[in-house]
Amino acid sequence: MTDSLQQLIRTLSRLPGIGRRTAERMAYKLLLRDQNLLHELVEALERAGREISLCQRCGNLTSVDQDPCRICRDPKRTNKVLCVVEGAPDIQVIEQAGSFPGRYYCLRGKISPMQDETVTRELVEKLLLRIQEDEVAEVMLGLNTDVESDATASLLAEVLRPLGIKVTRLAFGLPAGSGLAYSDPETLKRAMKGRQDV
Amino acid sequence: MTDSLQQLIRTLSRLPGIGRRTAERMAYKLLLRDQNLLHELVEALERAGREISLCQRCGNLTSVDQDPCRICRDPKRTNKVLCVVEGAPDIQVIEQAGSFPGRYYCLRGKISPMQDETVTRELVEKLLLRIQEDEVAEVMLGLNTDVESDATASLLAEVLRPLGIKVTRLAFGLPAGSGLAYSDPETLKRAMKGRQDV
Numbered sequence A, B: 001m002t003d004s005l006q007q008l009i010r011t012l013s014r015l016p017g018i019g020r021r022t023a024e025r026m027a028y029k030l031l032l033r034d035q036n037l038l039h040e041l042v043e044a045l046e047r048a049g050r051e052i053s054l055c056q057r058c059g060n061l062t063s064v065d066q067d068p069c070r071i072c073r074d075p076k077r078t079n080k081v082l083c084v085v086e087g088a089p090d091i092q093v094i095e096q097a098g099s100f101p102g103r104y105y106c107l108r109g110k111i112s113p114m115q116d117e118t119v120t121r122e123l124v125e126k127l128l129l130r131i132q133e134d135e136v137a138e139v140m141l142g143l144n145t146d147v148e149s150d151a152t153a154s155l156l157a158e159v160l161r162p163l164g165i166k167v168t169r170l171a172f173g174l175p176a177g178s179g180l181a182y183s184d185p186e187t188l189k190r191a192m193k194g195r196q197d198v
Helices: A003-013 A020-033 A035-051 A088-097 A117-133 A147-163 A185-193 B003-013 B020-033 B035-051 B088-097 B117-134 B147-163 B185-193
Strands: A052-054 A061-063 A081-085 A103-106 A138-142 A166-169 B052-054 B061-063 B081-085 B103-106 B138-142 B166-169
Touching (some): A003 A020, A003 B035, A003 B061, A020 A035, A020 B035, A035 A052, A035 B003, A035 B020, A035 B035, A061 A088, A061 B003, A081 A088, A081 A117, A088 A103, A088 A185, A117 A147, A138 A147, A147 A166, B003 B020, B061 B088, B081 B088, B081 B117, B088 B103, B103 B117, B117 B147, B138 B147, B147 B166
Parallel strands (some): A081 A103, A081 A138, A138 A166, B081 B138
Antiparallel strands (some): A052 A061, B052 B061
16 A cells, blocks of 8 residues: 555544544545545635634634624624534534524633633633623523533523523533534424523 | 535535535534644645556556556566456455465456446456466456456456466355455455355
8 A cells, every 4th residue: 555545544534433444435435436526625625724714703613704704793683692602513503493593602612610720711701701792681501411511501600690691501402411513403493492591 | 604614514425434414523623623634634635646546557556656566566476366356445455365476457347248348348358468468377356246246257257268267256255245345354365265266
């Protein structure tokens, strides 16, 4: 096997959910049966790497030439309800459910006792700044359902409630122990409707 | 979702074994959590696309600056036994079994009654040319075990046997209905040892 083939297989294996065998099949398809796909893949990767950045305001994925993102600029949305999520993919899933009228904020990290204290403080302070700027009345936590996310929810409720901000969390229609990004739109819709005080 | 993100997810979905969900996870990992991997993947793809070609002699994957390939140039190997496979990945698998002393030939297609006659004739003629050049005494068929491969085996045996060439096929230690590339080295080793006249 040539060096560059081995290198390609090793690199493909680092993608999530891809074992050695699948990486080999990919490499062979790209080199033997579909060189067009190889070139299109290179192009798509380069274009995405070049054009996609994170919205400065909410942390959502957006184009470099569209910052703040589409959702942050949408005049039909209300600033009153802020949905706090752990990562940008979660915004996608909630948008697909199609019934959320507010705006988003990506924590990009966990806020929990297991976390370094300085990191926690910085994350909370950035969130508070956003809440004050937008005069947010309700923070809806769209977090995952693992232990660290539960800790994040409690901690945020502790900080925000004394400031007169309503803190809710997506109802536990979500299957426990799983990631938000893997739930279906219907489950999510119900979970949003049934959201309850933390 | 931005255009270039959708484009990347669509392109990743075209890889073998990759559904929409896995493609999304890949894209998010490449864009949000591991931009190094994105750049390394682009580099590995470009390098492989640039450096890897097919050996003019046997159809194996090789470097553009190493044609004929390592196996075709190896003076310790015998020309007497020629292993005929359907595709380059099959050579890799047989080499991993580590007990084949001869050389290889990739058909790069099926030779069967279901196949266009002109294509079949061309494939057979190219193989015959190689057999005559190398004074091959035995053709060992390392084919898959589906119906079309069985037809290919019969047809090749019909053509080659009248020329005084021994035609054998890997013993059916291989699991039926599956691809050669998915078998383990030990099964393959046994299949080679027990190879029988067609």
